[in-house]
Amino acid sequence: MPTPKIVLITGASQGIGRACATAFLEAGHHVILAARGRDALETVAQHAPERAMVHPCDVANPDQVAALFAAIDDRFGRLDVVFNNAGIGMPATEIADISWEDWRRVASVNLDGAFLVARGAFAMMRAQQPKGGRIINNGSISAHAPRVGSVPYTTTKTAITGLTRSLSLDGRKHDIACGQIDIGNAASDMTDTISKGVPQADGSMRAEPVMDVTLVADAVLHMADLPLEANVQFMTIMATKMPYIGRG
Template sequence: MDVMRSGEDQGGGRRVAVVTGAGSGIGRAVAVALNGAGWSVVLAGRRAETLEETAGAMGPGADVAAVPTDVSQPADVDALFAAVRERYGRLDLLFNNAGTFGPGGIKVEDLPYSAWRKVLDTNLTGTFLCAQAAFRLMKAQDPQGGRIINNGSISAHAPRPDSLAYTATKHGMTGLTKSLSLDGRPYRIACGQIDIGNAATDMTERMRQGVPQANGELAVEPVMDVTDVARTVLHMAELPLEANVQFATVLATAMPFVGRG
């Protein structure tokens, strides 16, 4: 029995991935890892200049396209997946990674409605819109099927202090992942979720300075190399569609998660 080579689809060509939030951090690391494994990668993010920086990190010979996209806007998402269809004719992987933490340190009673809406629109609605568009393409293509990996968070399990909007979206992400996994079964669409804790990115730089803990104290938290997250996503992505990592948790070993509070 032939074994599918890294980056190769079931028809013998390069597999195609869309990575949202690809302009920095986890999204950039995952896009670079996919490219290194032979995938064609479509980079989505709000800023064209950071997407070009990610593309530049892939080196010569990369099959990469950058499509500036605000995932909270249906028209932007439609344009993104239309570009994928036009350029490649199919989609094998969507990594739903775009997200925002929102304003930190704001008590529940002081959280502005506008801040709540921005976090929900980006983290949860954006994931839904991209998953819906990917689902339509994967269901219609031949051979049928594909994989969706959603970026959850440790906050899908346990919140940090004063993180109401972010935590709500990440708990919602778990329900979205389960429903997509169930509804995708008849069409060979696999959906899983990776819950990430303290990967070293610009967003987590504050961990090195000290962040609020459940007991009211400030504490410096350990971080892990973001490439370890990318390797985990790559493993999930390259499984055959008959197998699925439903939920994976990858975190800095000594971070306060198990036993948080």
């Protein structure tokens, strides 16, 4: 068994984040569970309460993110892995009909939140002894082949790729590795509409194939368990028959 790591997972209360948090706890790691809702986090923590730290946090709030990293430092004194996962979307909407409020709501979580968590993690990993660690960003295949009516989500997820590349470069001298996982059609309580029907580029509504979300958790766990001299820079994991290759 690999040496247990100190792992932070944002958006850990549901969907992909919950599946990953469960997998990391069951693999023997110490996991900081971060999301806005305490009750849902407490439920996830029951998989291994002795190794779970529940910390409610809005990743779009700089003060709350700073408090999160202060709490991690106080309890563990270091941080080995971050799964920068928290994110939200909105119903398919053409850009002319997207309000400023909806734009900012998506951008504040998906982009501002990802920046704040990455900044806090980088600072902690750079300062700790031995220094170094790994940041895994949750991107999206939408950044490569967007869905119709997805300007806020697609724009923010495209920016995550730039964040990943820049972190990888800045982190080299500090032994901080950064990779990205782009996920397509993982079945969860957040994506059940995909199997019922979503808008297609040709104007139709069609159900799409999905995959078990635990497969995503296994992939993230693999990325996290690598030694720091190796890195999965970009990984795409998706339902094999989803309309991604050839989307449009």
